[in-house]
Amino acid sequence: MSAPWLAPGQIVAGRFSVKALIAHGELAATYQAVLAPARDVVLKVFSPTVLASPAGAAAFDRVAAMNQGLAPDSTLPVLERAIDPTTSAPILVTPLSIHPSLAELVRLCPLSVAEAASAAASAARALDVAHGTHRLHHALKPTNVFFGPGPAYVAHLMDFGMTALRDAVGLVDTEALDWLAPEQQAQRQAGVAADVYALALLVYFSIAGRALPRGVDAAALAARAREDGVVWSPAFEAVLAHALSPSPAARYPTAGAFAAALLEAAPDSA
Secondary structure, eight states: OOOOOOOTTOEETTTEEEEEEEEEOSSEEEEEEEETTTEEEEEEEEOGGGGSSHHHHHHHHHHHHHHTTOOTTTBOOOOEEEEOTTTOOEEEEEEOOSSOBHHHHHHHOOOOHHHHHHHHHHHHHHHHHHHHTTOOOOOOOTTSEEEOSTTTOOEEEOOTTHHHHHHHTTOOOHHHHTTSOHHHHTTOOOOHHHHHHHHHHHHHHHHHSSOOOTTOOHHHHHHHHHHTTOOOOHHHHHHHHHHTOSSGGGSOSSHHHHHHHHHHHSOSOO
């Protein structure tokens, strides 16, 4: 299984002119493209084998539907779906973010504890809105969360439900596993708590500049923070450890509750 490789200038689905490759993987490749008249968009171009099985086709339909109609002030929703006649690849079209992803932000400079709490609060608001419409993300990672400038760090999320699509086509994405809750890795039923866990992983990444190892517990969190030179209060560490509990029932009940606890434990200056 491999997503199509497209060259700059190549026309996709008869309407989109490829500008540049953003990322390439087995399941999908992401391209910046132009939709006339001079409107930049993002194309997520999937491997044609996604539609080869009933399970894959049904999962693709669910992902497309889940990402359509999302709030544009806090997400990058799917604008349309298409199939490229040349490659037979299914495509999802989203707006191009004018702001950097968390991965790009951290590559420039990790966030302070206060900045990370502010960014997490914005992402939590977006998650709570989506959860209120029965949309669980379950695929949060540094490359699909985008932030505006501080101190507000307004968040925009994309790629809701992408892990379920990978599972449906039998693809194990080792990079994505680093950002999944334990119950997702064990392929048990997951809910809101899985997104809370993933958001906690992103908070650590935003401060430390690298991901936590899988299955981290409170003791391992403290040891890894010391190793990474992270300095925060015991109260902040306790909030993060609570959100990273291996038991979903032991975590915060909502992303907003987790973010509120983070903000309370973070320094006042952001």
